[in-house]
Amino acid sequence: MRNITIETITEAVERALGEDIPARNRELLTALVRHIHDFAREVRVSHGELLQACEFLRRAGDISDEKRNEFILIADILGLEVLVDMLDHKVVDGESESTVLGPFYREQAPVLPTGADISQKSYPEQATVYVHGAVRDTDGRPIEGAVVDVWEDAPNGLYEQQDPEQPDYNLRGRFTSDAEGGYAFRALRPVPYPIPYDGAAGELLRYMGHHPWRPGHIHFKISKPGYQALITQIYDAETPYLDNDAVFAVKESLVGDFLPAPPELGTDFALTFDFILRPAA
Ligand code: BEZ
Numbered sequence: 620m621r622n623i624t625i626e627t628i629t630e631a632v633e634r635a636l637g638e639d640i641p642a643r644n645r646e647l648l649t650a651l652v653r654h655i656h657d658f659a660r661e662v663r664v665s666h667g668e669l670l671q672a673c674e675f676l677r678r679a680g681d682i683s684d685e686k687r688n689e690f691i692l693i694a695d696i697l698g699l700e701v702l703v704d705m706l707d708h709k710v711v712d713g714e715s716e717s718t719v720l721g722p723f724y725r726e727q728a729p730v731l732p733t734g735a736d737i738s739q740k741s742y743p744e745q746a747t748v749y750v751h752g753a754v755r756d757t758d759g760r761p762i763e764g765a766v767v768d769v770w771e772d773a774p775n776g777l778y779e780q781q782d783p784e785q786p787d788y789n790l791r792g793r794f795t796s797d798a799e800g801g802y803a804f805r806a807l808r809p810v811p812y813p814i815p816y817d818g819a820a821g822e823l824l825r826y827m828g829h830h831p832w833r834p835g836h837i838h839f840k841i842s843k844p845g846y847q848a849l850i851t852q853i854y855d856a857e858t859p860y861l862d863n864d865a866v867f868a869v870k871e872s873l874v875g876d877f878l879p880a881p882p883e884l885g886t887d888f889a890l891t892f893d894f895i896l897r898p899a900a
Pocket residue numbers: 692695719720721722723814815833866
């Protein structure tokens with residue numbers, strides 16, 4: 620195709636797609652090209668702005684490595700990770716709502732007995748919490764043997780892999796639900812923290828005029844063969860930023876009450892939270 624115009628360029632790219640590519644490649648690329656071309660036409664992207672965007676992506680690549688992926692942060696700040704998560708995990712049968720995984724999950728967290736403390740350091744200034752509840756299926760039956768993988772930030776707002784002062788796998792643990800579906804662990808009351816904003820993600824936040832803060836939360840990944848794995852977070856009902864999370868991941872059903880704990884628990888607060896898993900598709 621020659622003499623391509625503002626109007627025909629989109630079709631020209633679509634026609635350039637190979638005949639033998641998988642149908643999903645075609646679907647993704649056709650829609651992507653249509654949307655970015657429409658975007659450029661709508662706002663009249665200038666060549667200078669295109670180069671700025673390319674430089675921005677180069678800086679995002681430069682700061683990324685196997686421990687830090689700037690692109691997932693950019694997707695989070697633009698609400699894309701939470702949107703994709705909602706599309707992937709529509710609530711159909713009363714199961715618990717999911718939310719973003721975020722960039723700080725690590726596999727192979729220590730396997731701990733019910734009730735153990737996930738903190739490997741002492742934080743005398745920080746309130747502690749006993750987190751417990753049950754894992755059930757959508758018919759209300761307990762799920763025994765579910766792996767409840769949890770992680771949270773330290774009182775300085777950093778996850779252990781961001782902070783050389785923290786022991787490896789600090790504030791992470793894997794628990795197993797018992798015959799009643801019960802799980803329990805001891806943790807720190809989570810504090811709000813800013814997502815990393817010293818790189819391209821921070822540039823984007825400044826461009827948007829938005830702050831980098833997330834409300835205090837504890838992450839959960841709950842899995843058992845035969846059930847759809849649940850990746851979610853529990854938010855402290857009293858934390859700031861519930862209504863203006865930098866990554867738009869808060870859902871009302873995931874907000875929990877940190878209540879004063881009875882003395883026998885040995886923590887400052889107790890949080891009861893049940894999870895419902897649905898059978899795997
Ligand atoms: C998190 O909750 O760990 C997180 C989620 C999205 C971006 C950054 C952090």
